[in-house]
Structure formats: structure tokens, C-alpha cells
Amino acid sequence: MGIKRDSPPLTRSQELWLLACAVLTLAPGVAHVPAWLLAAAAMALFWCAAIWWRRAALPPRWLLSFLVLAGTAGVFFTYRHFFGKDPGIALLILFLALKLLEMRRLRDGLAVVFLCYFLLLTHFLNEQGMDVAGLTLLALVVITAALSSLAHAGRHVVDHLRLSALMLAQAAPFMLVLFLLFPRVQGPLWGMPADAYSGMSGLSDSMTPGSISNLSLSGEIAFRARFEGEIPPKPQLYWRGPVLRLFDGRTWRSGIQQEKVSPGGTATESTVRYTVTLEPHNKPWLFALEMPLAPPSGAIVSREYQVLSKTPVRSRLRYDMQSHIGFVPGADEAETVLRRHLDLPGNNPRTRALAEQWRREAAQDEAVIRRMLDHFRMEQFFYTLTPPLLGENSIDQFLFETRRGFCEHYASAFVFAMRAAGIPARVVTGYQGGERNPVDGYLIVRQSDAHAWAEVWLEGKGWTRVDPTAAVAPNRIEAGLASAVPAGEPLPFLVRADLSWLKQLRFRWEAISNTWNQWVLGFDPQRQRELLSRLGMRQPDWKAMTAAMAVLCGLLLLGLTAWALHRRARIDPVQRAWNRLSRRLARIGLARQAWEGPADYTQRVAQARPELSPALAAIAGLYIDLRYGKLAGKEARRKLRGMIADLKIPPSQ
């Protein structure tokens, strides 16, 4: 048009809308923001509210510039860089808070709204639960209402909210189509900054006394498993994790992992098939029942029968597994490998001496193992989550002095003793057991199920599992942690056995959130392909998906267009009856003109066709009474309709 339009100033109601959406946007992310930034943002919001309330002037530009600089410097000193999600979110929050102090014109208002939309996304970096989703939806309705208030300041709050909810409801089908059919790409698109996955817990590739008992204090879910068929009995549920071979007297570590060359065996009747949904733990290992047969795609099985993903598990991962329960591998293990499983540091002399004594007394390896387990069983050993701290010769101290320990103490002492007795042995960590959720049938394995056991190599058999914890606390294996530790131990609240109603509630909640995880959060390229082929798409590649997406979106748009165009004004029944009469008369060339009232029209028609005159006069009279007079009611309307229908209009000569 050639005329430069300046952005109009914001009204007070618009400012209030924008303030509300800033508050709702920032609220869900409060827990993940550094304290100083949280305080600064809260102050900016209060400041903005005070300015609004007292109709005061906005702070001057120079002050805002200074605050931007100060805040940016603060972000830099907190994170030491500007890249990655945390500093990025911090900067966005800073800009949003300060933009509120600079709201003068419509343009500023739009900037605030777009910032809010963007910030909503960043909450999902930290949490994607249903609660966060609900809060986000609420914020979305308000932000969209704020946007509509920017387009029209004069309407009522409720009108804006209703419109926003209506539009979002109409947008939901598009979301569904795009969500299901948008060709998914497995991220990341580029290398992630190191801070992307802080705060994930799980087993590590080393074990010191106390590391597993610490983990056991957490009731967090490690993974879920869904079995084809029956879940094997609890004592068979050994979920194999990192295998630890190197020992320095205190800490066990895993050696270098090599891919297993030969297949682990063939599927037989005792093969169990199951799908694991692993929570992210930022480590490459996957968990599988002993012993895994074949790796899922994108993973390998190592020589030590550990399943390893090629990349760390940084988002919830679902994989199909097959395991051969009771399979004992490695009967033909090479001599050099076995020798590596005999290495011992020079400390812990008493344990070493004891083991060597057993060796001398027993002819076979099995007898030595039995001796050791009997030792645990007969002597006064205790299974506890709060073992005393151990010093330099941790195994000597544990076996001969404290005698109180958790599974890692028993496994560690057992393997040490076996090696001292000349039997190749190693520590295996992972999870043991799990709990079946009766609501959805998934087996839930928690961090509190973390466990450590031992494997010894026996001539003619191979790597045989020995769980020394089972000797001390058989209940741990049979029934789970809660029944194995003495009362009064600091168990995670939800693992405790006594609160059964709470347990029911928790099962229900976890089943719902599992569905959410599986179908909403876990909707990845693989699940997308599965679903689409189940829905009958023969070749769900990106071309087919894009085509289907375009077609469905087009159909939705068509439907909405029809809605937008064909909502005619409601015509009242009296008017409709009158229109009908006009249409009928139009057929004999006496159409009603736009300016003609009922009296004029019927008069004109009566002049042209005198034989219709009496009937028309009656109809017009009734119509005038109904439309302009006090006459009302169904009866009168029906009469009018009847008179018009009964009117005989002979064709003109």
C-alpha cells in the first residue's frame, strides 16, 4: 500500500494476557532452572505486574540493555558456554522475562507469545510425563488466547479462551495425522553437548562396596519387559548387565569388550521371547535375561554375553530379545582368557589363605564352591542395605570382621576367593527379579532390583552362575528385596511390601504411564513402521508416509473449509414458510422483489391473478401477525405452513 504502518500500542488487557502466559509458561520448568535465574525471572514478573497495576512507565531502554548484558554474563558464568540445552533454555527464559518489561507495541506482544510457544518445548527436555503434558496444554490454551487478544483487544476473556480451545481442538486431528505419519528420523542430528544427559541413574561399569546398595535405595524404574507367554519364575530372572573382570582390591571393573563371533546357540523350546523398554541411563549396555541368544538391531553381544548398544542409551529404548534360560556358555573358552580370570591384587591375605586351604582340602572345583557357600550359610553373615564402611583390605574385613554386606560384598568376596583357589571367576552385575504389574502384565524392574552375582568357569560345563547372595538371603532371590532385608531398613517407600492399597494404586498409575511411554513418548521410527504396517500400509517408507500425510491433511482441511463456508444463518420458520410462498409464486413469474413487504407483494400478485386473492390475503394477514405482531406459537406457525402448502397455483394461461 505504500503506507508504513506502525505497530499499534498494546492495551491493558493485552498486557495482562501476556503476563499470564509468561507465568504459565515458566511455571512447569521451575525445578530445572538455576536459582539466580529463577529469582531474576520472578522479580521481572513482579516488576511487570507492579507496572501494570500502578500504570507506571516501563523501565528505560538503557536499564534493560544493562539487564540483558548482566543476565547473559550470568548464564555464561553458570555454564561456561552458550551451547547446549541448559544455557539455551536459560537465555530464552531471560529474554522472555526482560521482554515483559519492554512490552509497548503489538510487535513486542507477538514476540512474547512466540517465545512462550518455544519455551513450552524446552520443558520436554527435562520431563515428558503426563503431568507436564497437561500443564503444557493448559499453557497452550492461554497463550493462544493471548495471541487472539492481540488480534482483537475488545473481546471478553471467556470469548478468547473459548476460541482458543476451539481452534486447538480443531488443530488436534492435524496433530494426530502428523504425529503418526510424519516420517520419523532417529535423532540426534548432530553431536550433543555433554550436558544433554546429566541426571540419569543406573548401573555403572565398576563396582565398589556400597555402589549397588546405594542404587537399591531408588524405586525408579530401570526397565520394563513384556513377555510372549508366561513370565519365567523369579529365581530365573537374572538380567545380565556389565560383567566385571578386573579387580584392584577394592573396585571391580569391566575389561575391554569384544564382539562374540560365534552364535550363542539356536532357539529351542526353552527360549523366551520378550520386549524390553529400557529407561535412558546414558550407558551403552542393554539388559537381557541370561543368556542372550542374538543381539537386537544396533547392538552386539560381547564375548562375555553382555548386550551392548552401539551408542549410549539416551532416550527410552525398546528392543526385542530372545534368551536361552539355563544355557551355560563358554565350555571351550581359551586358556589365555581363563588365565585372565585368575588375576588378583596382592592384598587381602586372610581370604587368600582361607581359599588356598579349601583348595588343598577339596579335590574338585565344585567342592570348593560348596565350601564357600556353606561358609556364608553357616557363619553369622547378614544381608543388609546399610553395611559398614570397609577399608584397604575390604574383603578380609568383610569376611572376618564385619560380616554385614549387600550383594556386591558377597559377590566380590566369592569371586576373590574362587580366583585365589584357582578357579576362573568373574562378577556379573545387573538386575534380579522384577515385579509383574497385574494391570497391564508388564514386568517392572526397578533400580532397587539391582544385583551382583558371580560366574565361575567349570571344566566341561563353562561359565556357571553362582549367586552367593542366595546362600545368605534366599528370600532376596525368591521374593525380592523387601522380604530379604531386616525390618527397619531404609527401603524405597514404594518397594515396601506392607502398603498393599498403595501398591495397587501405584500399579495402576504405572500401567497408565507405561502406555503413555510406549505409545506417545516411545513412538519412534520403529514403532511407527510397526503401527503403519499393522494399519495396512504395505511399504511404510517416507514417500508413502508423506503421501498419506498430505492426503489426510488435505481431507481435514476440506472438512474444515466446509465448516467455515457452510454455516448459514438460521432462518426462523415463519420466514422460511414465507420464502417458500415467494418461490412458488416465482414459478408463475411473480417473484417477490427485494423491497416488497408482504402487503404490497400480495396486492401485486392479487392484481395479476385475482383468483388467488382471498387465499393470499389470508396468508399475508397471518404472516404479518406472526412476524410483526404479537401472534406466536407452534400452532399458528403450522397453520401458516399448511395454508401455503394448500395454496393451489394454477399455471398462468
Added chain:
Amino acid sequence: MQPVAAFKRWLFRLYGPEPSPIVLTQRRVYVLPTRPGLAYAAALGLMLIGAINYNLSLGYALTFLLAGLGLVTLLHTFRNLVRIEISPGRVEPVFAGDAAHFGLQLHNRRRPGRFAIRLNLAGGEAVTTDLAPEASTAVNLPLPAHRRGWLRPGRVTLETRYPLCLVRAWSYVEPDLRCLVYPRPEASPPPLPLTAAGESGTARSGRGSEDFAGLRTHQPADSPRHVAWKAVAREQPLLTKQFSGAGTVQVWLDWDALPPDLGIEARLSRLTRWLLDAHAQGLAYGLRLPGREIPLGQGERQLQDCLEALALYGD
């Protein structure tokens, strides 16, 4: 520029004044994203990349919901404008230099209300209005009138960004509107040429308002003060009393009597000023232009006739 203008005329169907009522059918309502709409799309692109990179399922969901919102707002904006009916309204004549106001009637025959409809004329200020459900409203579009004569406003742009500012729907209409623009009255003219008229003595034959001279049939332009109310009371048709204007001062405003070095527009401007002055003083006046003469007369009608003659001089 010619082909571009021709293309625009073809695209937007601009073929001169249209018969009323003009209905904004779906074929003549255009929609395109606004600049904030493009910014919104760009933000969605960034959000999608973020969702892919961090494998955020809910990020996808949010981005797709907002993308759906963008499509939905396209239709809402479209629906806000489509099927509005426009008919021309009142247009009062103005003097050049003032703003002409073109009246338009907008009709909403549908149930949903229409909001933040912005109308403007090329070169004029925009007017924003709402339309209640199944209701009509009148708007006045201002346009500065620079030149005397008929002012045609050309096309009216109706546009709306409601409800989310992300999309602009607009339509061009050309209602049959014109405004008569009188010449601008001269700011400081010489006094009315009264003396000439008085001395000549020939101008006494006109009708004045002093002595009763008879009755004639009433015409709408006659002043109600001159209606023969007594005759009306006798159930006769409306009659107007006529007077011989012996005492009325009469003035002829003559184009040719103006100084010869005065230009056309300056002459018209001075005559306009004199007309207004004569009217204000209640004089009887006539106008002589090259090729046209308006006899002596008085009243609103006489003023309008004379001003119109001046406005359209040379057309």
C-alpha cells in the same frame, strides 16, 4: 508497470464499480500469512529440529499441534471475511481540501460474528469494525479530497487478521461510490460584488421574500416557512407562497466579471467563497458561468445547484 497492473486487475477481478450488494464470495477472498505468521512458521521449524534432535515425542506433538493451529487459523481468518455483503451508503459532498467520507453498509448474514474487519481506501485512513451475528453496520471511510469534481474512491480493501494475527485475509471491492467535491473556497477574497447588482436595477425581477405574490405547487426544496399552511388546513395539497423580492438584495456572481488575469481554479475558488457568503447573508443570488447560467434564487437547493455547477465546471 503496465503488465503488472493488468495482471493485478485480472487476479483480483477489478473491473470498475460493481452493482450492489457486493458479496465477498470465497473466490474473491485471498489469504496469505503475515510477517508474524512467517515468524511463527520459522519458530515451528526450529521446534521441529529440536524435537528431532533430542528425540522429544512431546516436542513433535507440540510442534504438530501448533502447525495444525496455523492451518486452522487460516480458515478462521478466511471465515471471518467471507460472505460479508457490502452496499454503498451515504456520501455527502465536501470542499476540496477536506476529507470525503464514503459510507458503506456491511451486512453479516451468518451466525458467527465478524471481528476486527479493517477497511481502507488507497490513500485514506483505515477503519476497523466488528459485525455482530446476523447484523449490519455502517462505516465511513475517510479519504482526503484534493481536487474538485467527482471523487471516485476506487477500490476498498477489506482485510482481517483475526483471530491470531498469523494470517491476513483480504478482498478488494469497488462499490459504486462517488463524492462531489466542491472547489475550495478562497481564503481571503474581495467582498461580494453587491454594488454592481444594486446599481443596475435590472435584477429586481427575481423572487424575494418581501411581498406576497401568489401560490404555486410545493417542491421538496422549498423552505417549510413558505408553505401555505392555511391551505393545508383546508385539505388542499401543499402549496408554496411566492413573494416578489422588492427588498431582497440580489447578486449575480459572474465568471466574466472577475479580473481577466485570474486562473480557472482561482475563479472557481472565489466564486465558491462568494456563493457561501451570499447564502450565509440570505441574499438572492445567481451564477453565470461560460455556457451556463443559474437564475437568481435562494435556499439550500440553490446553493447546492450552484456549487455543483462550479465543482463540475469544465467536465
